[in-house]
Amino acid sequence: MDITHLTDSLNTPQREAVCASPCHQLILAGAGSGKTRVLVHRIAYLIQVQGVAPNQIMAVTFTNKAAREMRERLQQLLGDVGGPNRFSGLWVGTFHGIAHRLLKMHWREAKLPENFQILDSDDQLRVIKRVYQALQIDEKRWPHRQAQYFINGSKDEGLRAQHIQDSHDPYTTTMKMIYSAYEEACQNSGLVDFAELLLRSHELWLSSPELLKHYQDRFVHLLVDEFQDTNSVQYAWLRVLAGNACWVTGVGDDDQSIYGWRGAKIENIQQFEKDFSNTAVTKLEQNYRSTNTILSAANAVIQNNNSRLGKQLWTEDGDGDPIDLYSAFNEQDEARYIAECIEQWQKEGNSLASSAVLYRSNAQSRVLEETFLREGIAYRIYGGQRFYERMEIKNALAYVRLVLNRHDDPAFERVINTPTRGIGEKSLEALRLTAREQGCSLFDAAAALLANNVLPARAANCIKAFLALLDELQGGIDSLGLAEQVEYVINASGLYEFHQKEKGERGQARIENLQELVNACRAFNAEDADRAPIAEFVDNAALGSGEQQADEYQDAVQMMTLHSAKGLEFPLVFIAGVEENLFPHKMSADSAEGLEEERRLCYVGITRAMKKLVLTHAESRRLYGSETYNPLSRFIREIPEKCIQEVRLKAVVTRPANVANVRKDNALKAAYSDEGDGEFKLGQRVAHAKFGEGVILQFEGRGPGARVNVAFTDAGSKWLMMQYAKLQAVER
DNA sequence: TCATTATAGCGCTGT
DNA sequence: GCTATAATGA
Numbered sequence: 001m002d003i004t005h006l007t008d009s010l011n012t013p014q015r016e017a018v019c020a021s022p023c024h025q026l027i028l029a030g031a032g033s034g035k036t037r038v039l040v041h042r043i044a045y046l047i048q049v050q051g052v053a054p055n056q057i058m059a060v061t062f063t064n065k066a067a068r069e070m071r072e073r074l075q076q077l078l079g080d081v082g083g084p085n086r087f088s089g090l091w092v093g094t095f096h097g098i099a100h101r102l103l104k105m106h107w108r109e110a111k112l113p114e115n116f117q118i119l120d121s122d123d124q125l126r127v128i129k130r131v132y133q134a135l136q137i138d139e140k141r142w143p144h145r146q147a148q149y150f151i152n153g154s155k156d157e158g159l160r161a162q163h164i165q166d167s168h169d170p171y172t173t174t175m176k177m178i179y180s181a182y183e184e185a186c187q188n189s190g191l192v193d194f195a196e197l198l199l200r201s202h203e204l205w206l207s208s209p210e211l212l213k214h215y216q217d218r219f220v221h222l223l224v225d226e227f228q229d230t231n232s233v234q235y236a237w238l239r240v241l242a243g244n245a246c247w248v249t250g251v252g253d254d255d256q257s258i259y260g261w262r263g264a265k266i267e268n269i270q271q272f273e274k275d276f277s278n279t280a281v282t283k284l285e286q287n288y289r290s291t292n293t294i295l296s297a298a299n300a301v302i303q304n305n306n307s308r309l310g311k312q313l314w315t316e317d318g319d320g321d322p323i324d325l326y327s328a329f330n331e332q333d334e335a336r337y338i339a340e341c342i343e344q345w346q347k348e349g350n351s352l353a354s355s356a357v358l359y360r361s362n363a364q365s366r367v368l369e370e371t372f373l374r375e376g377i378a379y380r381i382y383g384g385q386r387f388y389e390r391m392e393i394k395n396a397l398a399y400v401r402l403v404l405n406r407h408d409d410p411a412f413e414r415v416i417n418t419p420t421r422g423i424g425e426k427s428l429e430a431l432r433l434t435a436r437e438q439g440c441s442l443f444d445a446a447a448a449l450l451a452n453n454v455l456p457a458r459a460a461n462c463i464k465a466f467l468a469l470l471d472e473l474q475g476g477i478d479s480l481g482l483a484e485q486v487e488y489v490i491n492a493s494g495l496y497e498f499h500q501k502e503k504g505e506r507g508q509a510r511i512e513n514l515q516e517l518v519n520a521c522r523a524f525n526a527e528d529a530d531r532a533p534i535a536e537f538v539d540n541a542a543l544g545s546g547e548q549q550a551d552e553y554q555d556a557v558q559m560m561t562l563h564s565a566k567g568l569e570f571p572l573v574f575i576a577g578v579e580e581n582l583f584p585h586k587m588s589a590d591s592a593e594g595l596e597e598e599r600r601l602c603y604v605g606i607t608r609a610m611k612k613l614v615l616t617h618a619e620s621r622r623l624y625g626s627e628t629y630n631p632l633s634r635f636i637r638e639i640p641e642k643c644i645q646e647v648r649l650k651a652v653v654t655r656p657a658n659v660a661n662v663r664k665d666n667a668l669k670a671a672y673s674d675e676g677d678g679e680f681k682l683g684q685r686v687a688h689a690k691f692g693e694g695v696i697l698q699f700e701g702r703g704p705g706a707r708v709n710v711a712f713t714d715a716g717s718k719w720l721m722m723q724y725a726k727l728q729a730v731e732r
Numbered sequence: 733t734c735a736t737t738a739t740a741g742c743g744c745t746g747t
Numbered sequence: 748g749c750t751a752t753a754a755t756g757a
Contacts, residue, residue, distance in 0.1 A: 062747075063746090063747075064747085094747070095747080096747050097747090120747090121746080121747090194746090194747050195747090197747090198747095258745080259745085259746080259747095261744090261745070261746095262745085262746070262747080360744070360745075361743090361744045361745070362744080362745085363743075363744085363748085366748085383745095383746075386746095417734095420734080420735065422733090422734065422735090423734090424733060424734045424735080425733090425734085426733065426734085427733090427734095456733085458733080458734095459733085543747075544746085544747065561744085561745065561746090562745080563744090563745045563746070564745090564746080582744095585744055585745080586744095587744060587745095588744085588745095601745085623743095624742080624743055624748085625743095625748080733757100734756105734757085735755105735756085735757080736754105736755085736756075736757095737753105737754085737755075737756090738752105738753085738754075738755090739751105739752085739753080739754090740750105740751090740752080740753090741749105741750090741751085741752095742748105742749090742750090742751105743748095743749090
């Protein structure tokens, strides 16, 4: 058989991995070394050359994005070979998605109600808060977040509350108590959080040997992407499923392990070779993505980490452009510089979508966003406040969830008084109390209280009306299509009207989001014929796989955190806020492991860039309300000097830059051309009678009508008319 | 008793 | 900045 289409485009180590005879494989693939390509070609090879049936293969990823990409690339490779269903039965999905699928199919064995719902971390926190109330725990002494962290951390390690060692310290005792009550609350309401999906499906293997046997017999090849991100439960889950007769392929890069805080264990890579005998190890070190300069920087940075398996990326590509380093006065100036560079990039004939701005924390996106908006640069933000996490969307979905499962307490609490219908804290407290005493759901409690006639008339009427509404919703969605169902729920619940009455642009935005939700329903393709599409839609929303937004195809600058950039590549990459306390983040600075993880994150960021990398930092930054002055990130000093060129505005070069070549590139000409009037320059420190001292960021126009943008120390940044502002130059 | 409005406290990364 | 609580008004 002709297999050139599978091997043509591969280098020697890649080809060896793809064409290996059945065996356990560990592929250590550096950034940009063609990891996904190898994985996809390997699957195609198994099917087309080794005759493995598609339904004997499972491929697991971490993000929905990666799963989607793998599916698409498989389709490209195999699509025309054997008709549309050529690889039906092949399982491609995220750990969470596959675990969810298993639990849905085997809910009885997993001891879950058939219509169990997924809890996102927001919902989870709500449940925890309710547990605090029930147990009368002081949230001042034990912050809610701490309990959430404890619960998730325990689950990631495969530990139930009962497995937590009893000890005499109050911390463990309290946490164990909370964990235990939380488990009970979830079980009673049929709720499953993210970590629970994994833990539960692992327990499913252990408690149902015949079920496990079925899947062990079925899957002959197990392929796992981003292996360095697996946590203890995921690894245990894999090992059990693999059994003794399954070939496991792990693909990963220890240098890109950035989810330690979520329980990921790099050690799993080392453990792999011990647990699966005769593992063939392949290293992919040739990089096809970046210039030599970018790779040198990445290699130099990551070399400062101690615990590494050891890899050195190389490329046949030339040196390319140096890495630019821009020192901004503040975050406004930083954003302005980035916007200018992007405009220049676009003028040179590049698309906006070929550029990306990466940052350590989502809070940084706001200033960038405002600047892009002002400059008319289209942008698209990934992550941050996600669509399905918006309040109005969660409210709408809560109604849907209640229709599907009335015992879903978090959903019940969320909407019982949204829109306001006269059921306040007092009534709710009565419901909670009954639910707690009876060990039943809030819904049952409401019904019971009404039946017993123990509520004040007014509250009783309101609750009665709410329950009637639920009935009405349930009746109303029969025989409607998915989108119409959701539309109906939004209208009949009064949510639409509620948000319409909200003042300001906020309400308008929420209405638009709700409409967007209906659109998303319309575009949704249900896959599981056995389930109501609406139920599947809600689960999908909770698992975050509906992440596509409306403007997906618009040409726009891509903005995201460094974490969510993993696996992506862009010709032009900005990393903003390369400062101590921000990157590396101050929360990670006190531990060696924390710092090494930050460094790996930096490595991930650098290696996203194909042609050009720009690093920016701000000398002063307004963060969380107060002004901060952060020194340059240590990571910058770890990059060889020859790779970097410092870009500074002429106006503020008061001391010689310590890097040889200070460049006057095209992007900066725009800045030079508007140098302003006479004594005032960009970066000039000025004083204003009312606003105090500040720094000039930008000029617009000339003569008496000219305007100037000044970032004031106390008053924030303002646009002022030159002729009225009466600015005084301040000598530094 | 509930709804609305003003103020204090807290903040990383994400399935 | 946003959310959770406290104080105020209906």
